[in-house]
Amino acid sequence: MAIATIDPASGLLVKEFEALSPAELDHKLERAAQAFATYRLTTLDERAALLRAAAAVLDREVESVAALMTLEMGKTYTAAKGEVAKCATVLRYYAEHGPSYLADVTGPDTSVGARRSYVTYQPLGPVLAVMPWNYPLWQAMRFAAPALMAGNVGLLKHASNVPQTALYMEQLFASAGFPADVFQTLLIGSATVETVLRDPRVAAATLTGSGPAGQSVAAIAGDVLKPTVLELGGNDPFVVMPSADLERAAAVAVTARCQNNGQSCIAAKRFIVHEAVADQFEQLFAAKLAALTVGDPMRAGTDVGPLATESGREEVEQIVADAVEHGARVLVGGTRPDGPGWFYPPTLITGITREMRLYREEVFGPVASLYRVPDAAAAISLANDSEFGLGSNIWTEDQDEQVRFVRDVQAGMVFINGMSTSYPELPFGGIKSSGFGRELSDLGMHAFMNAKTVWVGA
């Protein structure tokens, strides 16, 4: 895959980049190792100040960075500005809370025969981050903010279709005043990830992306015994029970499915509705989906821009065609518009059966699957009949039902009467084929730290 910016709204090539040569890559890894040797000794106050400075740079540059993301992967400019602001928030969050997450933890004394014992958290070294294009700044930042606060050094291998956003990340940390080479972008293809991961100067890796990419990185990391965090795909359920506020649930369902042009790992993808309210919910949901404006992502008022890649749109079309061939009914959308760019309309499909790809595969586009179930048990069983277990959304006012769904739904995250999203304060991640490990919160920071036990004798 070429490392290039191709505008998804027009399909036109904007700028192409050369991948790093083996010698250039080696030089960058060496510089990362050298940067770590001194950066690990900086104080928490120094690092917190640098994170705050990076947040201030983002505040100043929000418009140009947002326009760059829109150009490279087609998210609406409005959403892109929100993403930049969220990145500034996560930087400030770790600047504020990092020191307490990184403080030594006092252990027992006499019971372990010590004068005192404690756990001290130390950074591991250069961490490789393999990142996807869908939230090009946020995905990379939610790795970078805790990692840099912890004293690690970042090496970003971003998706090949967002090279300019990737280069911006490096420039951002440099202009915030971080020491040279503490955060570097590696313009490399996915085939070179193995070289980086096997390099002894690289201590750990995190990957956000598809299952096959995660399997490959996990296998190599297993071979060389390096810690990894994997944030992979999702096929999140959005369950609507009779006691739910249907109007609100339908409005949130639209956002939950169509945000980021339908290309979010935690987008609600399977709408599982109790049959007592299914007709009403279907009507509300269909009308709201049909009312969305699809078009130029830079224009104010556009709800859904183009899909990020031509192959991504073809994949969505193939999954929808397969469902229709096997008897599913398209209630809204389902056909690409004429004209340039990789647009695909908000789509609602019902009558889905187990043999369809749509039943089991993640659709990375604004396609909602609608299912009807007779009761909570059937809703839980359908929600769990998936290889994925990332987020989940449950709509019910019934307290007992809430407890039951939280207990029984197989997912890393459960949102009751709201939609899945990420907050710096809360752990983010999944189970099953959605990956392992957690990002954000204190857990995200501790993922790449050595919790060193210290025992001091009399």
Ligand code: NAP
């Ligand atoms: P992808 O093809 O897996 O790409 C993600 C990153 O992995 C890119 O940098 C890509 O590089 C690299 N990559 C691809 N194959 C690789 C391999 N075999 N070895 C090493 N690196 C490899 O994923 P995508 O299609 O861009 O993104 C969509 C997927 O990401 C969806 O499944 C979505 O659910 C998931 N996602 C998950 C989360 C989460 O937090 N759980 C968040 C966002 C997205 P190239 O671009 O050079 O191929």
